[in-house]
Amino acid sequence: MKRIASFSSMVVPFMALGYIIVACVIIAININQLPSVILLIWKSAFGLEAGFGAILGQAIMWGVKRGVYSNEAAQGTGPHASSAAAVSHPVKQGLVQAFSVYIDTLFVCSATGFMLLITGLYNVQGVDGAALYTGIAGVAAGPGYVQTAMESMMPGFGNYFVAIALFFFAFTTIIAYYYIAETNIAFINRKIHRPWLTFLLKLCLMASTVYGTVRTADLAWGLGDIGVGLMAWLNIIAIVLLHKKAFASLKDYEIQNAQGLDPQFDPIRLGIKNADYWLDGRKDEDGVQPEQVSSLERKQPAAKLNS
Secondary structure, three states: OHHHHHHHHHHHHHHHHHHHHHHHHHHOOHHHHHHHHHHHHHHHHHHOOOHHHHHHHHHHHHHHHEEEEEHHOOHHHHHHHHOOOOOEEEHHHHHHHHHHHHHHHHHHHHHHHHHHHOOOOOEOOOOOOOOOEEEEOOOOOOHHHHHHHHHHHHHHHHHHHHHHHHHHHHHHHHHHHHHHHHHHHHHOOOOOOOOOHHHHHHHHHHHHHHHHOOOOHHHHHHHHHHHHHHHHHHHHHHHHHHHHHHHHHHHHHHHHHOOOOOOOOOOOHHOOOHHHHHHHHHHHHHOOOOOOOOOHHHOOOOOOOOO
């Protein structure tokens, strides 16, 4: 995981920052159109734009589905990568993950939206498939819009930049999802021990990657929507079951932070059971046995689960 994190930490921020900068340059070149674009967004959001009111529900549904893809909120995939972070308190990493939602959706996705609207290179279809607006005929919805928009403003650069950015974003995504799946298999193998499951996972991943490149984007998105929906429902159930522990951890973090301390997580003091990672870490680093109550409990007030 450290190698994956090291590679992704070099590639993803660089490409994301470069993408945002290029989008901002395009917006700056067409800054005189920005007020009309904001007005269009406002009217469309509330169904005030002529002809767009009928597709308001469809637009919201589409936005929610793609928004979940962009930031993985409530999807349940973030904890796998977050759990590999070396922090003294889980809330620290939780706050970082919460901030990543704004980076993904507010910055990157908004940059794409403004860039397309300013250049006018996009298409809008009604529920019945009829064209409501055609700004770029013959191009399917997807990366083609972004490539055309960038190429129109930066000839000879836009197409290649988007293609390279998509390659790295997709490549790091595949690596991350493989790590998530392999971690889940490792958890399953703790009891049933089926080594061939990892090999089967590799075959399935390679097969699905190849299959996705030769089939239509609609099929890939459809299968992805089903998978993400199933994961989200399961994860939301887990969130509901664990919400007391999460709020207790947050309160504990806030108490320690308010005291000017570097927050340290003590699951025993909070009454959280089966936190093996944190117990083992304390034992290795501080010589504290899992059944003992740490000295931190005697020095700081506890955030009880029932408070």
